[in-house]
Structure formats: structure tokens, C-alpha cells
Amino acid sequence: MLLRVILSQDDIRRITIDSMPETVDGLHLMLKNKLGLEGDLVVQFQDPEFDNELCNLSSMSELPKDKVTLKVYSKNLESYHTDSTLDTASLSTSSEGSPIPSTSHTRQLPQPFDIPTFSYDVELKLKKGNEAFHEDGTLLDVSKDTKSDILDKIAEAIYVHNAYPTREDYDLVSQALVDKHPCLREPGSVSGWYCWKFSLKFKMGNFRQKLRLAGCPELKINSRSSGTPGKGKLKRARKSEVNFLPDIPVGKTQPSLEEERTEMVTEMKKRKIDWQKIKGLMTSTFSLRRKEIVEDEPPVADVRERWPALFSERQIEAEFARLTSVDLKDSLFAGLDKYLLRFLGVYRARMGLVELNSLLRTLDIDGSNQRQRAVVLMGLPHYLKDGSTLYKKVQVTDAEEDWTKGMAVGILMVAQIDELVRFAVVLEEEIIFPSISDFPTAVALLMGLLFALNIDYPRGLRYTFEVIQKVLMDIGGGQCSALVHGLKNRLLRKKM
Template sequence: MLKNKLGLEGDMVVQFQDPEFDNELCNLSSMSELPKDKVTLKVYSKNPESYHTDSTLHSASLTASSEDIPSPTTSHPCQLPQAFNIPTFSFDVELKLKRGNEAFLKGGTLLDISKDTISDILDKLAEAVYVRNPYPTFEEYDLVAQALNISYEWLDAQNSRSICARQVHQGGKKPKRDRKSEVNFLPDIPEGKTRQFLEEERTGMVNKMKKRKIDWQPIQEMMTSTFSLRRKEIVEEETPVADIKARWPALFSERQIEAEFARLTSVDLRGSLFAGLDKYLLRFLEIYKARSGLVELSNLLKATDAEEDMTKGMAVGILMVAEVDDVVGFSVVLEEEIIFPCLSDFPTAVAMLMGLLFALNINYLRGLKYTFEVIQKVLMDVGGGQCSALVHGLRNRLLRKNI
């Protein structure tokens, strides 16, 4: 169909923007892979005499091109070689692994692997795997684990598969990857400071938070100073939210959620959301009236007069707390726990919820992903240059004079 429409001959490759992988171009091998929404396709013709053309076919935008086929990192998976070559690690890691082999060969002695060393190994393995296959299978991770055992025998007793299993948990993608257009996603520890120094500063901050009257000025400075340590725990170590709350209690305050959002995106949390509401709210209401059910707010907002009962089973959401016929406030819920109780208005509650999702590196829930994408990319204009087809279409409608 594409060859007939575009007048192409010979072999060609068709790619589509896959929303499951941040709209990266992926080779199309089956029609079932296409998203249900309007999709942009890109056609690479291997015929050097082919020409450039733009065309529309059944709401799909097509571009014929004689450019070279993209590298494997932007296409669908290649299989990993059966004999996977373990990459060269950093000098420190190589030294530790060499010592481990020597100790094991001499007397079967095992060495402990620190979290930092495991993270370094993971990073390098992920890079090597990602070049060949951005979406590896569990079987391919097992191949990597076997290769790791062959290179470093003493890891076998320590179950090197557990190292690779952590990479499976990452979803087959590169670790340390920003998910929501953050400009300062995972900073390095500041020069002249060590992880131990930052940990001591964190401990001092926890003690300050226990005081009856909190002095927020030093807290603000210490939160800024320890930002890199906090991000490493959240992103690399995937620390549970409950543990983060215990280790970083200051983060779970309105002022520090706003500050953390600014550290991550260089954008004002409330200001950007409120500006977007001022710009688009009337058009939103017009479109919503014309086409009810356009957004998934019903899944985001719940009304209740008993907060404790309504939070059960609620992973992410906002509670509208009412007494008789009056709304008395809004509460932000995360993992069945009320994080911000009784906020004054709904926009503030949405702002705090978005701040939490960024600060804790939490993925958008599948049933609410378009709602959150609209809030982030349309209202707040954070990463607005890359939208899904559905959200891009909604933004175009918002900018039109007529619905």
C-alpha cells in the first residue's frame, strides 16, 4: 500500500514513533504494533533513485527518504550474541574484580560487592546491551549473567544473575535516563564533597526536622547541597517511597517539593501550572462540553468524607474532602498514604502531586498517562516539544478559535 501510494520500488524500511519508548523511531514489523491513535510513519527506501515526498494516507503522515538506515539503537531489537563480550569496566571496578578472581583461585574466598560497584557494573553492562538491543529479553539477560560468571568465576557463588536481574527491573532500558524532560535528572556529587560528607549532612538535616520549630533556611541550603545524593538513592537504588520519607522528611513539605521540582526542571511548579490554566482553562471547558470524557480526571479525583477509607488501593490521586455540602480541602495521595492533607484548592493539589511524581521519579500510571502528559507538556510546558499524537492533537484544538 505504501509503495503504491508513494511510487516506491525495491526494499524499504517503515518506522513508527513508539509511545511506549518515548516516541523513539522503531522498525515496524507488524501492523499490530501500531498505536491506536494517529501515528507518524517514516519510510526509508533502499532504492537510491527514490525521491522525497510528503503524503497523507488514512490519517498517517508518510515521508519517503533515501537516507541510510538508522543505527540499531533506534530500531527494533537484534539478538545478543551467544558469547556475549563483557565490556571493560572502570579502573577501580576492574581492580576489585581482579582481586576477587585472585582470592577465589587461591582459596575460594569471596569478596563483598558494594552498591556503588554493582551500580558501576550495571551501567557498563547496560550500555553494552543497549547498543545491540534496546529491549532485551530475560533469556538475553541470562546470557549476560553467564558471560559475567565466565569472566569472573567468584561471582558465581554470589549469584551474578541477581546483578543482571536488577537490570531486568529497569525495563530493558538504559538506567540514569530522564523520563519527564528533566534538565538535571541525575547530577554528579559536587566536586570537593564525598558521599560520606553528604550522608552526614543528611543526618544533621533529619535532626533539624525533629525540632518543634523548624528553621527552613538551613534546611533549604542542605537540601540543595545533598540533591545529588538524594537523586542517586531515588534513581539508581530505587529506594521505596516509605524509606525516602524516613531518610528525607524535608522533601515531603510543600516548599521543598517546589524547590526539588525547580532543581530538576528549572521551572516554577505552581507558577507554570497556574499560567497554563489561565491560558487554556476556558478552551478546556469548551472542548470538554463538546466532547465529554476527553480527559481522565474522574480517575484522578475522588470525593469523600472519610479519607482513611478512600485511600485504600489508591496508588496516585487526589481526594476532595467534603463536609455536608461544603468542600473543606483536597488531599494528595501516594501509595495509599496521604502526603499533603487538606490543601486549599484543586490546582495546588495537582501541582503538589506533579511535584511528587518528578521528585520521586514515579512513572505515570497507564490509566492516567494522558492526563499527566497534558498537565506536564501542555499546561506546564515542561518538555512540550515532544508530545504523543493524542496530546499533540488536543493542544492544536486548544489553540484553535473554533472547537
């Protein structure tokens, strides 16, 4: 289908897609992914029944069949309204016009990093300093106040993207600073920005503390003044989630959200569940659920008892969209199809691995697209030499209590003699989704659960899940481990 998308008077784009999503929410997600949009969207279409005047789109059945003109813009609201349209705007604006950091981040710093504009007097000093540097190489003598102003502004700009930047992020930003303002280079430093890096690191710590004291939930959770000094690991977004720990929506309180959670549990016990009602309740209680999951780190069984709707297939997909603003299944399947032949090529180059060889031979019997997707996913742990396998094969005749023994995370392949009859997703030795028709869908749902329940990738499969997330689903792909980065480069170089 052909789409003509009007973003502004000067930005009108032509998009071709294979098929339209079934719902308006699905269309919003698709437009966000393809056009790089953020926030809650308003989508209007040219209605032929009203001489092509624009009307708000409320149902996909309203659209013409073959080609359509859409007008799209973002409302940038501050609360959650639907399962798949989220406020992921990274900046709001104060009355003075200066940017205020939001709790929604892209989690990945842009490359190259855009150094912000400083206060007028600092910009004036830098302008003169840069002129002197270009004239005779003179470096600017930076006063304490000027340095503090520079670091404050850069810390705010970094926080917009990530509250906990990595060592590589600090390198990136510090280098960008001296590239833009060479008069700030450090004499005697090989890189010219070594001390800026460490000053910036300390400034970010102070900036986080200020926001923590102001009540920012994503930072307050890691406060050591709450009577839990040195407790556990740092609780932060580790999978490039853009809505990791959101604030309670305006007009809501924790008790009122608890009432909605109880209402959701009651609805899930009914013989005929109102899924539209569940959708609304799960969306409005998202902040309460994330607070419980991130702060308390409860076992899967406890989460399942308090949030039974989360363990339905449709709500796992919706929760993944709330967390990442990305469609769960579409992102995985699109990535698989993009790299399918390249993956099979690199697998064939490693035919010495018995497990890969065995998987590739199955394509001689069934070379369908679905089977090729499954082979790519099944082959990842073997190719990457991870310490565990993603799946376990059991027979229908085996004792069911033995199926999941010792299985913390993975997929069961249930076979009747030599024929696979179904797949099941397992977490903490418990079957979550017992009857899935194909392996790629099972992997997608497993990824959705790991994100929704804030479960770290198991050590023995960390490279496998990193490839699935960062290469196939393209979530946080800008920062990869050396092993995954090498594989990604090889895939991109591989000829089809």
C-alpha cells in the same frame, strides 16, 4: 511592572510582568523561563542611590517600584548553589575548543536539528560532494573513516540534548543530515536517509557505552555488567527532567553527603525548624537523593523516613526546580490561564459526557478563575477517557482508614456534607499533604511529588498527566502522544 533587561550590548529586551517574585531566586527562575537562559545567573540593577550605577541584586526590596533596568548574565558554574538556579548548560569546552557533552540535557532535540561541523578534511569532502551533487546528481562515495567521523560528531551533538533519543529523534537527525549534505543521500532509499538512521542508532549505543565506562552516572545506572543483567526498565529521564541524575558536587563525597542528610533529619525534628539551613542541605545533597531514588526505587514511606524535608511544600517546589529548572506552581497556573477558555470550549462541545456536564454546571454557581481552573483539571480524565479519575470525594464523617484504600496516586476532596473543606495529596495509599486549600494547588504538588520521587504516571491516568506536563506546564511539549497532540492542536485552533 516594566523591566529593561540587558543581556549583552546588542541584546536588550523590554519585559512587562504582572508582579515581581517575592525572592531573588524566584526572579532568577522567572528570567530563565521568559528569556530562555540557562545556568546560574548574576542579576545586577541600576541603583538610583548611586547615580544608576550597576549593583548586584541581593534582596527584592532593593528594586525600584514601577520600572527597573537589570543586567543579566549566566555564570555557567558546575555545582548547585541555590534551590532554583541550576547549572543546566548543555556544553562545556575542552582546551582544544571542541564541545564536551554534559550530563545536563534539555531532553528534547531542537527542530530543525543543527548538524554539527565535522573535521576539516570531512568538511572539505562534503563541500566538493555537494557541489558535484548539485551539478549532476552525483552521490559521494563515503569511506568507512569518513562515515565514522560523521556519526561520532552527530552522536555527541545528540547526547547534549538526550542520552536516549526516540525513533522520531533519529528520523529528525538523519533527515537533517541529508538535507544539509545532499551528497550523502542513499541510492535506492525512498527517504534517502534510512541506513543513516540505523547507523546512527548503533553509534549512539557505542557512545553511551564509552561514557558509561568513563563513569557517567546517568548512563552507568543502566550498565548490565553490574551483576543485574536484564533488570527492570531502562532508568532514564522520562518527564523531560534536565537534571535527572547529577554527579556528586566537586569537593563532596558520598559519606560527607550522608552526614549532611543526617544533619537535615535532625533539624527536621526540631520544634522550630531553620528552613534556610534545610534549603542549603537539601540543595547540596540533591545528587545523593537522586542516586537513591533512581537507582533503588524505594517505596514512598522509605524516602519519607530518610528525606523528611522533601515532603514539605516548599521543598517539593524547590526539588521540582532542581529537576526541571521550571517553577512548579507558576508553570501550571500560567498554562491553565492560557488555555482556560479554550478547554472549557472543547468540554462544552462534549456535553454528552455526564461527568463533564456535571462539572460545567458548577460554574453557574461559582464562575471564579479558581473554580474554572479546577473544572479544567477535574475534567481531563473524563475528556481523555482515561481509565481512572484523578480525585476521590470523601466525607469528613467517613472512617479515615478507608479514605485512601486502593488509591495509588490522586487527590482526596474532603467534604462536610455538600461543602468541600480541604484537599489532600495521596501516594501509595498514604496522605502526603493533608490540608490543601484548593484543587489546582493539590495537582501542582502531586506533579512535584511524581517528579521528585521518579514515579511513573499511572497507566489509567497517563494521558491526563501528559496533558498537565506537556500542554499546561509546557515541559517536553515537543513530543506528545497522538491523542495529546490532537488535543493540543484543537486548543490552539479554538477561538477564545
